[in-house]
């Protein structure tokens with residue numbers, strides 16, 4: 001992964017000094033609440049319900065063992081010995097003290113980490129596919145470009161105070177796992193007809209109050225121009241995006257108001273001036289950064305391993321985990337392993353300091369000392385030998401990291417919600433926990449099969465509820481907490497936004513509502529169909545009819561029996 | 562004491578302010594000047610400043626004055642001699658459109674100063690305006706930020722081409738000077754240094 005040189009290190013060091021002084025001035029009353037707000041936000045510090053929340057950047061989701069050990073230590077020393085991995089592939093601390101944040105940043109800087117631009121109205125963390133570099137369906141490894149974009153966006157002076165947050169995602173696979181259509185700018189890397197790396201650029205996607213899929217603004221952009229083209233897009237947005245209403249300030253609203261054609265011609269007009277400017281990426285620079293993402297020193301291995309096959313045959317629990325938790329690898333004899341941060345009945349995405357140390361050790365021992373955070377809020381060891389999988393599983397299982405539910409109903413994406421977040425309409429974590437307990441039966445979960453359930457505590461959609469096969473959104477009705485349910489949303493190449501099934505429910509009703517949706521699916525599915533397929537085939541109606549039918553009993557006992 | 566910081570050959574110091582700002586008289590209607598709405602103005606041709614305001618703007622007879630863009634455009638003939646003498650500068654709000662200035666003043670470098678007024682410090686349009694003035698329109702003279710100008714935005718203002726900063730009156734300009742040096746070697750090319758780090762240094766390790 002990318003290693004800092006003196007320039008990178010100097011920037012994060014200077015950031016610590018700058019922020020320490022800003023915090024001092026705020027505490028001394030020299031900066032008002034309002035003046036300090038964007039400064040702390042651009043350093044990832046929110047003021048939450050109970051305490052501040054600090055969001056630490058994990059650029060495009062990559063971490064080293066050393067960094068994860070440091071995060072574990074920080075969580076222990078400055079927080080309550082756990083951290084929360086978010087859908088932006090970042091890590092959040094829920095209980096740091098405002099006065100101690102500069103010290104936390106100083107600690108982070110020692111392991112080449114920071115909290116720069118993890119919040120606020122600026123260019124946020126660049127996200128990508130958690131299997132970048134190892135996925136067999138990958139055409140272009142997007143990580144070097146993600147790093148080039150990260151550097152360019154860090155303290156970009158022209159875009160330091162945008163109308164609203166700005167998120168960029170990059171991907172280079174046939175099967176999009178970076179949800180590029182859901183970002184303010186999405187860049188899909190591919191090889192053009194001359195076998196040169198090119199970018200298809202999407203603009204104006206996003207979740208939140210007005211969910212919308214991005215539109216293609218340019219089909220073919222040579223990779224050298226990635227930064228200047230972004231500058232053109234963001235300049236048009238910076239000048240013309242709405243600043244009078246935070247809910248209408250995202251770029252998607254501007255694109256919609258102008259229409260994609262008018263927006264595109266403004267961008268192209270800007271770009272005519274910016275093209276080939278010094279920010280054009282040089283071959284040397286891309287090569288320099290790419291060096292850090294070269295293939296690991298893999299062993300030459302056969303495609304299968306007898307000890308692994310035997311363990312799968314003899315140990316059903318291991319086999320169940322293998323079935324859900326492995327991802328194919330470019331290199332024969334290797335797999336990517338997803339460690340579940342979704343044990344039933346615990347807050348999705350949370351990891352204790354002890355678990356972080358365990359994962360860091362596993363990465364050190366079995367996966368070249370690196371790991372990744374997925375936007376599904378799990379941790380990934382990307383390069384594990386088949387022959388090591390059993391050992392990894394045993395150790396992970398001993399620490400609650402091997403729930404074999406990856407991609408299943410209980411692998412819930414969930415925002416921190418009303419327990420922590422001051423913007424929330426409703427709690428989200430207890431809903432996730434209640435659903436996990438309702439479906440706490442692995443055989444049954446496997447029978448239900450692949451399904452994505454996403455929960456957000458409010459319209460801001462940090463839990464990506466619009467693109468969950470089942471989406472749950474916390475809403476406020478007369479001061480009490482209710483939940484609106486949608487079905488049919490999806491990420492990936494066939495991205496879609498879910499449809500609301502009807503009036504919202506109380507927290508108590510939620511497990512049985514999800515149960516009823518599943519019951520309809522089980523009853524109606526064809527042998528090949530996943531939940532999303534059945535929803536697409538039948539539409540919302542039969543699900544709605546059953547969920548809202550009078551006098552249907554809670555069917556939990558019946559099914560789980 | 563003066564609260565004006567000026568950069569001269571990259572050296573910042575506090576200097577006296579010789580420019581008086583001319584303001585538009587208050588209008589009856591609250592000006593709708595948020596971005597987005599401006600797009601609408603352009604579509605409908607609706608004006609943000611009334612003719613009455615333009616004619617009623619009081620311009621002092623002597624001295625160096627900064628004129629609002631709309632007044633400058635409307636009353637340019639009347640000001641021409643003083644423009645030639647270098648006594649007239651133009652100021653604009655962050656929602657105003659640079660193309661209009663250029664349309665009426667082809668040679669921007671005839672103006673000794675252009676100033677951008679930022680009403681709220683969090684309004685980042687000011688940065689794009691600075692970049693465009695310097696890179697697109699080739700403006701070389703003094704470029705000033707005034708209004709809600711605070712030290713934590715100075716570094717970005719400097720990189721966006723501003724070389725003159727009138728710090729908000731209740732803040733200490735002396736202390737603000739420090740923030741111009743927040744970062745010694747930024748990553749990306751911008752107005753003050755067009756070459757990104759990967760061009761300036763041999764980063765190959």
Ligand code: SF4
Nearest residue numbers: 415421424457458462
């Ligand atoms: S979706 Fe709403 S409640 Fe959940 S974390 Fe985001 S802002 Fe907070």
